Amino acid sequence: MQGECSQKCYYIFIIETICVAWFSLEFCLRFIQAKSKCQFFKGPLNIIDFLAISPYYASLIVLDDEPTGKDSRPSGSSYLEKVGLVLRVLRALRILYVMRLARHSLGLQTLGLTVRRSAREFGLLLLFLCVAVTLFSPLVYLAENESGKILEFTSIPASYWWAIISMTTVGYGDMVPRSVPGQMVALSSILSGILIMAFPATSIFHTFSHSYSELRREHERLQSRIMRLKNANTSGESDTLNESESFTTDATGSPIKYIYKG
Structure with missing residues (x-):
């Protein structure tokens, strides 16, 4: 072997x-x-x-x-x-x-551009989740331990794990509230998680769609420009790039780098 x-x-x-x-x-x-x-x-x-x-x-x-x-x-x-x-x-x-x-890859370039442009939205999403997790974790811990049925929520830090997977709608099922007050807290946390995830996601999706359309237009414009350069070289004419173009060669050595405004 x-x-x-x-x-x-x-x-x-x-x-x-x-x-x-x-x-x-x-x-x-x-x-x-x-x-x-x-x-x-x-x-x-x-x-x-x-x-x-x-x-x-x-x-x-x-x-x-x-x-x-x-x-x-x-x-x-x-x-x-x-x-x-x-x-x-x-x-x-x-x-x-x-x-x-x-x-x-145009798709991966779009993803990277979206992450850079949506840094504030991702920060707000993380902030909202942290505040909500900090709120619902002690509540479900107190609700479950006061009922005295099944002590799955052994501590408040352990309840943080439950709050995160519940608010992100993952729901592994390893920790489940059994009491009625605990289930009410769970329902509130799940609904809050859906709303918290939806608000920044709308802006992020809009940024992604706008970035993809922009990159695709720039890519098509670049391809047409390259074709004109090839045709000009074939016919013996001179056609050079100027500063008004929306694309340029990258100083870092990459073949082409798009210039974005905003």
Whole structure:
């Protein structure tokens, strides 16, 4: 079994090496092409690319520093545990490869733009939930413990978990109020959660729809502009970009970056 696992791991390592080499080459070329090197490392997508690539090289360095059997020390086991923890954390960062899709996906770009534009709405949503959870958690705890039937709500902090899953309409069912006062509190918390989630969600959805329409228009305008440039180059005419265009090349090295107003 170990031989089969080692063979599979070897093949996976080869595939990962090829992918990381390709991503590293693309990252270096964009860095060389970038007009401003400092602005390059300030770009969110470039930071994600660096964090996604660096764990591979860091894991190679950590494995090279791993003590061998001849140099085993009394603290070798603790060292290996620390090395294993570092490797697990670094390998978990590989999920950032998925974030690279945002560079080529209109939907993910829309999602990121919506999150940035709706930061205040998300803050209000979190504030409303915190206030409501702080209100309903002690109420359901007191209602259930005064009835003396089933002590599922052992403490107020434990009731916070119930309030969160109830107000977000998840409802795992691991904690259920049994008394009539507790059920009344539960009904109030669920209705409050629906209203609290609905108010900011309307504004967030409107922002998402507006951002998607804006990005799609800019993308179509960019495609038509590229086609005109290709036709102009084919016919021998000159057609250059000007400052009035709504798109430009990114100083961070990305191929194209849209400029948003508002």
